[in-house]
Amino acid sequence: MTDARSPLALPFPVMPPIAGVTLRTVRAGYKDWGRCDLTYVELAAGTSVAGVFTRNLCCSSEVELGRANVAQGLARALVVNAGNSNAFTGYRGRAAVEAIMDQVAAHLDAPREQVFVSSTGVIGVPLPIDKARAGIAAAFTAPPATWEEAARTIGTTDTFAKGASATAVVGDTTVTLAAIIKGSGMIAPDMATMLGYVFTDADVAPAFLQRSLAAANARTFSCITVDSDTSTSDTVLAFATGQAGNARIVDEHSPGADAFAAALHAVCRDLAQAVVRDGEGAQKFLTIAVSGAVSDDSARRIGLAIANSPLVKTAIAGEDANWGRVVMAVGKAGEPADRDRLSIGFGGVWAARDGQPLADYDEAPVAAHLAGRDIAIAVDIGLGNGRATVWTCDLTHGYIAINADYRS
């Protein structure tokens, strides 16, 4: 956690405990700092697990092993290391992850495939296994931590702790979800990494949990971008302890399946937006709503092309309703679009319609909107019914300062 809090930061929400989930935080000392940097989460026997991982082909050993372990569907523990990402460290990095898995599995008398590990921080330096071992041993007997303490402990250059919770009625049982995430600050010479964890007391079969998480991911984490760069460690895991006592959700037809999926989607959306609000140098939070594309997927790609455009992001930083740059970004997305059917608006006011500036365009309300923190861009492609919403932040001097000036 760094000192300069994002101007877009949100307060940490009040979050309920989740039966079957115990959080503990300790200081392993991965860096020379006083803060806790190792989070250990113990999960009740029989906890279902699901996961989505970075598509970066140069992923970390944690991601490789996590992806493999999710397949067997059960989890007993999660370890998150902050301060060292263990990425790009070859066989030594993999050995460190396996040692952690073995240590926790022996302690819990559980299969090692049920132990999940994430690491975030400096790259190219193998995780110091002695520090990890000692930290984990201390964590086994550490007192329980709060959600906010855990959220702070998984963070690296985050400027605020991020969490979200929700409930859903499954049959006649109310189930609860609580989730934390870190990202997307940046510090030399680290890579920004997004690590998110959702915990619920619901009883959910692993296969349905995986499908629900993948569906939520497609409309939340896959719809955010800060700078178009994809970490080698990005991970979101969902754990369902089953302690709420609901009739198990096995598939889409189970009672309460829709309600559970909606709650999971809601916490993923809240976490995803919180990450954008902590984007490096972010001064404004952008919601880009694309409609009229040939499909939802096409709309999402167009939205991301706009959200990743440095020219659009700098225009918003400059509080400039530069719809021409939005047109450019739509056109470069490679998705079906027709210049003469495009409409573009800011804050509910259309600036251009059917490919031309509006004759009666009133810039005053748009200028007032752009002077705020939360900016809405609407783009109608005019071709079909495809829709998507993506979220990003502006591109500012702060981004350059964080990522280029740190050697000075």
Added chain:
Amino acid sequence: MTDARSPLALPFPVMPPIAGVTLRTVRAGYKDWGRCDLTYVELAAGTSVAGVFTRNLCCSSEVELGRANVAQGLARALVVNAGNSNAFTGYRGRAAVEAIMDQVAAHLDAPREQVFVSSTGVIGVPLPIDKARAGIAAAFTAPPATWEEAARTIGTTDTFAKGASATAVVGDTTVTLAAIIKGSGMIAPDMATMLGYVFTDADVAPAFLQRSLAAANARTFSCITVDSDTSTSDTVLAFATGQAGNARIVDEHSPGADAFAAALHAVCRDLAQAVVRDGEGAQKFLTIAVSGAVSDDSARRIGLAIANSPLVKTAIAGEDANWGRVVMAVGKAGEPADRDRLSIGFGGVWAARDGQPLADYDEAPVAAHLAGRDIAIAVDIGLGNGRATVWTCDLTHGYIAINADYRS
């Protein structure tokens, strides 16, 4: 042309005249400025033409009409308007281009399809046709201009005039190529546009000229990026007047075909690099050489992923040999890559090899290299024989200042 000259600027080269090409520049007054802003180039009857255009789907009317006109293979004139891009102006924009084509065609008694028009500058405002007409009428009788005058006149926010020339021996005849380009400065509320024009006295059949230009484009203009954003107006045209008297180059088997193609490639490479050297806020020129990819095309995509990564570009701005960010960019390219076979170097010194930092890595020469203006990044993927070189610039506070701060 703006005042603050890029620190990477090159002097304008000495450029030879091209028989059959007459340049004229006048002030049409597209903006309230004293400079010339309309370039009129008259070409000898029978001049072959080829062109490559933006892939942006929201392209300008100039691009739509130019793409159609290239198909018939002949050109008599080129008009370039600076100060108004005529983009996103609907049917009125198209009418303005057609009016220019008609006016020039009538003057030359030539088919209007042989008149090519480009425009660059403000978007969303139809080109003022009265100013265009008067400017073109004046151009018909204006005195000939130099290459440098023409290069300045097609420019908008360029900080230096850009040209290149080459010769080739075709049979027993020496043919000459001369070329100018504008890009990629930016000024509110314009879009950066790259407009390039190659002129040669060689006699070249349109079909071979098109193939040669497309091949050169693939390894030059398609291998540069400033900020990943693609203008709606980007255009490169090649004109061959045939006045040199060489035996016509009709295909790859014609005498001198290879020499001509090599010379065309050379001028396109010089122009492409000059555009990068004028990138907004550029302080360093980056050459990214990718080897060991599964194909040349895969290598190019990996190179562009690195070149477009804000994290890589800011690291170079900060003179930081951050190979971890290069790994990240390789992984996100979506091309075959194996983390544990990757090697990354700066200025001829390997920093990481086979997926791990080098134990004996000497940072001193790398730090000295990164303190300079011309930066070389080498990436070996370790999988095959595919190679590509891409060029870009760093991402600096200057970019943000140019693109976000202009309203202040």
